[in-house]
Structures are given as structure tokens and as C-alpha cells.
Amino acid sequence: MSETIRNTSVATPFAADADLLAQTETAVRAAGAVLRERFGDVVRYRTREELMDALAANDDAVLDILRPRLAALRPDARWVDAELDGGALPPGEWWIVDPVEGNVNHLHALPEWAVTATLVRDNQPVLTVVHLPLTGETYTALAGAGAHLDGRPLHVSETTDLGLSIVATSQARPDEDETVVRRVGSSITEMLIDALVVRIAVPATLHLVNVAAGRIDAFWQFAGGRADLLPGALLVTEAGGQISDAQGRPWTLASDSFLAAAPGVHADAVTTLTR
Structure with a gap:
């Protein structure tokens, strides 16, 4: 399976x-x-x-x-x-x-x-x-x-414009590998250019419940464990959102990145995160 x-x-x-x-x-x-x-x-x-x-x-x-x-x-x-x-x-x-x-x-x-x-x-x-x-x-x-x-x-946001979107990210864990840290920093810079507002805080789950509730439009994270992503992944999916990795590929428990977004901004969020 x-x-x-x-x-x-x-x-x-x-x-x-x-x-x-x-x-x-x-x-x-x-x-x-x-x-x-x-x-x-x-x-x-x-x-x-x-x-x-x-x-x-x-x-x-x-x-x-x-x-x-x-x-x-x-x-x-x-x-x-x-x-x-x-x-x-x-x-x-x-x-x-x-x-x-x-x-x-x-x-x-x-x-x-x-x-x-x-x-x-x-x-x-x-x-x-x-x-x-x-x-x-x-x-x-x-x-x-x-x-x-x-x-x-709950239902995710109906927005279709990343430029009008509130997006969020989180630090997966302390003492993260430097490569991951620099990837996170670069992605925040790109989102600051493309999105309306970027929220940065822990924990991931509280951002994800906001995506499911339509309060924010997208959340992404690099690295991360099962416990901080699975609850939100199910909530967002069941609220009508899209889940993938940061490159738009199907997300699995083995993925090294995560993206949850309203369908109307998912593709643009992938573009931003892979630029």
C-alpha cells in the first residue's frame, strides 16, 4: 500500500x-x-x-x-x-x-x-x-x-492569489542540519517576496489547523517528524486542501519537505518554494 x-x-x-x-x-x-x-x-x-x-x-x-x-x-x-x-x-x-x-x-x-x-x-x-x-x-x-x-x-481558504495570502512555516526541530536551515531561510525569503504575509513560529500543528480552518492559506516545512505533520495532514486533506512535498510531489512519511495549501494557491506555492 x-x-x-x-x-x-x-x-x-x-x-x-x-x-x-x-x-x-x-x-x-x-x-x-x-x-x-x-x-x-x-x-x-x-x-x-x-x-x-x-x-x-x-x-x-x-x-x-x-x-x-x-x-x-x-x-x-x-x-x-x-x-x-x-x-x-x-x-x-x-x-x-x-x-x-x-x-x-x-x-x-x-x-x-x-x-x-x-x-x-x-x-x-x-x-x-x-x-x-x-x-x-x-x-x-x-x-x-x-x-x-x-x-x-472546516474548509480551507478559497483564495486563488498567493500575493493576497497569509502563509506560514515552522522550525522542525532544534539543532537542525545546516543545509536544512539554509533551505528554510531561502524559502522564507522567496515567500516574503511572493506572499502577502509570512508567519514563522512553532509548532507546525497549530499552523496546520489554521490552514484547515481557512485562516491561513499555506504552510510549508523542511524536515519534520510524523507527530508534528500527520495530524495536520489529515485535517487539511479532509478540509479540502492539498498536501504534497515542496516540489509538488505526493507527500509520504519519508518525504524531506511538506506543503499544505488551499487548492487555489498550491501550484504557486510550489513554484515559489522551488525557485
């Missing part, structure tokens, strides 16, 4: 996956409540080790709630432990979870963070939940059934 993200009906009975989505949402919301309780003052650290310990403490607090609940929902599904990893997965079902998407923002008392959980079946995302505990918003998508915000259908 191809790894390419595509908008198709899932293999198991639709109703079963719809019910599973609802139960996954309940679990993610419960975990998000714990994370919200931990939010407040800036967490101070002096060394890289102290930073990593603080990040891990947030992750552990969420996973203590979320992991057993998701395991109970799909006992045979395996778990992806490394949030920053990419590439195709072995066949079967996998939970891809980012317990604190935007963890460094949470530590710095910035509001851009979320809890995400995505079920992947044979390298195809089946369902996803993205919960923003500070606002209470929950974005959901089920393959073949659309994307929603708190039950309201």
Missing part, C-alpha cells in the same frame, strides 16, 4: 472508527486538562539537561493519562515513542502522539501548544484529535468524513 496521504474511506467499518474518534477525543481532552494545570510561570533552566528534564516532565504528565486510555481503546495498536522520528512505519495500527506539541512554548508561558493523537493504519492516518487546552478548542478529522472544530465543519 502506498504511503501517500490520500482521502479515502478506511478499511474497517466506518461507524466503528467514528466511535473510536469520539473516545479518542475524550482521552485527549482529559490529558489536556492535566497540561493546562501545569501552565503558568516561565520555567527557568540554565543548561540543556535542565531544559530536557522540564520537557520530559510535561510529556510524562500527559502520557500518564493518555497512554493507558489509548491502549485500552486499541489494545493491539503499537505506539510511536520518538516524537521527532520520520519515515514509514511497519504494517498495522500505530498511535502517533505528541503529548505537548509546542512543549518549549508551554515552558515559556506562551499559549501556542496542544495535545495530539493520531491513529495510523498501514501508514494511512485514520483519525486525529488536536486539543488546545487553553482555549478548549478541539480539532478532529476522520478519513473520508471531513474535518471539524468542536463539531463544526
Whole structure:
């Protein structure tokens, strides 16, 4: 089976996956409540080790709630432990979870963070939940059934002019390879020339929910892991958007770039990113 993200009906009975989505949402919301309780003052650290310990403490607090609940929902599904990893997965079902998407923002008392959980079946995302505990918003998508915000259908922007578009990008990870960093910088320059406004911030998922909701028109990123791209990939696809790599080729879990855009500006965004 191809790894390419595509908008198709899932293999198991639709109703079963719809019910599973609802139960996954309940679990993610419960975990998000714990994370919200931990939010407040800036967490101070002096060394890289102290930073990593603080990040891990947030992750552990969420996973203590979320992991057993998701395991109970799909006992045979395996778990992806490394949030920053990419590439195709072995066949079967996998939970891809980012317990604190935007963890460094949470530590710095910035509001851009979320809890995400995505079920992947044979390298195809089946369902996803993205919960923003500070606002209470929950974005959901089920393959073949659309994307929603708190039950309201989402649709990508209808814009057809990149010059009138708000676009966004994100840093995939700290300590990125210099080649990737320079590629990111060059792409930002090109988008500053062609688009109306360029937003640059972490995490990727919060840009992608905005693409799905039609608030911004395109998002691109070089490199990146499954956990920061798969939830948004399914949301954007189910909201009517286009997903590819930066060169316009089908995006897979093995791709080294990612582009999500409204159909009316996708081709122009590819042109900009490959110039």
C-alpha cells in the first residue's frame, strides 16, 4: 500500500472508527486538562539537561493519562515513542502522539501548544484529535468524513492569489542540519517576496489547523517528524486542501519537505518554494 496521504474511506467499518474518534477525543481532552494545570510561570533552566528534564516532565504528565486510555481503546495498536522520528512505519495500527506539541512554548508561558493523537493504519492516518487546552478548542478529522472544530465543519481558504495570502512555516526541530536551515531561510525569503504575509513560529500543528480552518492559506516545512505533520495532514486533506512535498510531489512519511495549501494557491506555492 502506498504511503501517500490520500482521502479515502478506511478499511474497517466506518461507524466503528467514528466511535473510536469520539473516545479518542475524550482521552485527549482529559490529558489536556492535566497540561493546562501545569501552565503558568516561565520555567527557568540554565543548561540543556535542565531544559530536557522540564520537557520530559510535561510529556510524562500527559502520557500518564493518555497512554493507558489509548491502549485500552486499541489494545493491539503499537505506539510511536520518538516524537521527532520520520519515515514509514511497519504494517498495522500505530498511535502517533505528541503529548505537548509546542512543549518549549508551554515552558515559556506562551499559549501556542496542544495535545495530539493520531491513529495510523498501514501508514494511512485514520483519525486525529488536536486539543488546545487553553482555549478548549478541539480539532478532529476522520478519513473520508471531513474535518471539524468542536463539531463544526472546516474548509480551507478559497483564495486563488498567493500575493493576497497569509502563509506560514515552522522550525522542525532544534539543532537542525545546516543545509536544512539554509533551505528554510531561502524559502522564507522567496515567500516574503511572493506572499502577502509570512508567519514563522512553532509548532507546525497549530499552523496546520489554521490552514484547515481557512485562516491561513499555506504552510510549508523542511524536515519534520510524523507527530508534528500527520495530524495536520489529515485535517487539511479532509478540509479540502492539498498536501504534497515542496516540489509538488505526493507527500509520504519519508518525504524531506511538506506543503499544505488551499487548492487555489498550491501550484504557486510550489513554484515559489522551488525557485
